[in-house]
Amino acid sequence: MSSHGTSKPMTSRKCGPLSGVAQVPGDKSISHRALILGALSMGETRVTGLLEGGDVLDTAQAMRAFGAEINRMDDGEWRIHGLGVGGFAEPEDVIDCGNAGTGVRLIMGAMASTDISVTFTGDASLRSRPMGRVTDPLALFGAAAHGRSGGRLPLTMVGAADPVPVRYATPMPSAQVKSAVLLAGLNAPGETVVIEQEPTRDHTERMLAGFGAEISTEITDEGRVITLKGQPELTGQTIIVPRDPSSAAFPVVAALLVEGSDISVPNIGMNPTRAGLFKALKLMGADITYSNERLEGGEPVADLRVKHGPLKGITVPPENAATMIDEYPILAVLAATATGATHMPGIKEMRVKECDRIDAMVTGLTACGVKVDETEDSMTIHGVEHIPGGATCKTHLDHRIAMSFMCLGMVTQNPVKIDDAGAIETSFPDFIPLMQTLGAKFAKVNG
Numbered sequence: 159m160s161s162h163g164t165s166k167p168m169t170s171r172k173c174g175p176l177s178g179v180a181q182v183p184g185d186k187s188i189s190h191r192a193l194i195l196g197a198l199s200m201g202e203t204r205v206t207g208l209l210e211g212g213d214v215l216d217t218a219q220a221m222r223a224f225g226a227e228i229n230r231m232d233d234g235e236w237r238i239h240g241l242g243v244g245g246f247a248e249p250e251d252v253i254d255c256g257n258a259g260t261g262v263r264l265i266m267g268a269m270a271s272t273d274i275s276v277t278f279t280g281d282a283s284l285r286s287r288p289m290g291r292v293t294d295p296l297a298l299f300g301a302a303a304h305g306r307s308g309g310r311l312p313l314t315m316v317g318a319a320d321p322v323p324v325r326y327a328t329p330m331p332s333a334q335v336k337s338a339v340l341l342a343g344l345n346a347p348g349e350t351v352v353i354e355q356e357p358t359r360d361h362t363e364r365m366l367a368g369f370g371a372e373i374s375t376e377i378t379d380e381g382r383v384i385t386l387k388g389q390p391e392l393t394g395q396t397i398i399v400p401r402d403p404s405s406a407a408f409p410v411v412a413a414l415l416v417e418g419s420d421i422s423v424p425n426i427g428m429n430p431t432r433a434g435l436f437k438a439l440k441l442m443g444a445d446i447t448y449s450n451e452r453l454e455g456g457e458p459v460a461d462l463r464v465k466h467g468p469l470k471g472i473t474v475p476p477e478n479a480a481t482m483i484d485e486y487p488i489l490a491v492l493a494a495t496a497t498g499a500t501h502m503p504g505i506k507e508m509r510v511k512e513c514d515r516i517d518a519m520v521t522g523l524t525a526c527g528v529k530v531d532e533t534e535d536s537m538t539i540h541g542v543e544h545i546p547g548g549a550t551c552k553t554h555l556d557h558r559i560a561m562s563f564m565c566l567g568m569v570t571q572n573p574v575k576i577d578d579a580g581a582i583e584t585s586f587p588d589f590i591p592l593m594q595t596l597g598a599k600f601a602k603v604n605g
Contacts, residue, residue, distance in 0.1 A: 170567025
């Protein structure tokens with residue numbers, strides 16, 4: 159059942175060439191951070207291009223619960239009047255983060271060094287996800303977490319009354335963990351240091367610097383060492399949110415899948431810590447060209463043109479995993495049509511996303527006639543010239559699983575059905591109509 163109520167089954171059928179312009183939504187990661195840092199700043203922050211999906215709207219509501227004033231203007235601009243670092247008030251009610259793993263973990267970090275208590279919950283998917291990876295390092299600041307077994311939601315965080323700075327080496331590549339620690343470090347005296355062995359998306363570091371924080375990054379023998387000076391006065395900013403490369407992945411891969419396709423995907427964020435998918439696609443032989451490359455709000459942006467062409471299986475470099483962890487489901491769909499096998503090692507982080515994404519993709523692809531091998535931290539997809547399809551694939555309340563199997567149905571011999579498209583609204587509300595405009599044959603299932 160969808161997190162939004164009754165389940166919404168849909169089918170995807172084989173279609174002709176895709177054409178047109180794919181205007182994908184704003185970057186979800188940057189949208190979350192813009193709202194949170196705007197709420198932690200003095201003065202007004204103005205945000206254009208904010209993703210208005212369920213996850214981000216839940217974060218906006220959470221910032222209001224902490225006392226920030228947040229309004230959406232008629233022209234789509236969002237205005238945030240912040241409270242300053244350490245200025246969060248204790249919410250009167252439970253904070254419901256819906257399906258947003260990024261939202262809840264970053265918000266926990268933002269409040270962990272403030273002397274308030276907050277209870278967090280979410281939908282069934284979010285309540286099943288591990289929070290110890292964030293609450294453990296936040297405890298080093300002096301915060302305390304009281305939740306269900308395994309550190310799962312619902313969970314109450316008691317912020318530190320007298321926070322101390324922290325030096326923390328992340329045990330796994332996770333931008334959420336890194337960001338939660340840095341946000342907690344804002345209200346701690348002295349310097350908070352995060353060390354990561356593998357680089358993860360750096361939107362938090364870029365945006366903190368933009369709001370006026372003193373933050374530096376150094377590559378050492380220990381790894382990537384990020385140092386933040388605590389208790390700054392952040393100042394409201396004007397932010398232009400680039401379009402989300404993780405959302406762009408779906409029309410981009412769809413165009414590579416469907417013979418004869420030729421589409422444009424403008425204004426896509428090309429942050430190097432998010433560009434792993436595009437590197438992998440190039441290794442497979444994808445016809446993708448970039449134009450109008452530029453910087454917007456400190457983030458690299460480009461316009462993409464994508465054409466269908468022959469693709470070959472590859473071994474995806476494991477060091478790229480942290481820069482494309484959300485894109486492996488849709489890459490697995492593309493790999494099913496490539497010549498040969500595509501091996502994806504080092505992806506165990508997929509098992510603790512909105513669902514166990516390795517299991518979900520292996521099960522769905524196998525049901526559609528694709529041979530897939532899996533281990534605890536890898537998938538190997540064997541390409542099929544003509545994919546039978548015809549299965550009903552379970553989405554497990556996971557937006558990326560849902561969109562991936564909808565794209566698969568565009569090239570299978572028989573339609574592919576998903577049990578619930580409701581979760582798509584959390585990150586890409588216009589996915590269905592946008593893809594239909596390009597030429598996809600998606601339809602709701604009645605009854």
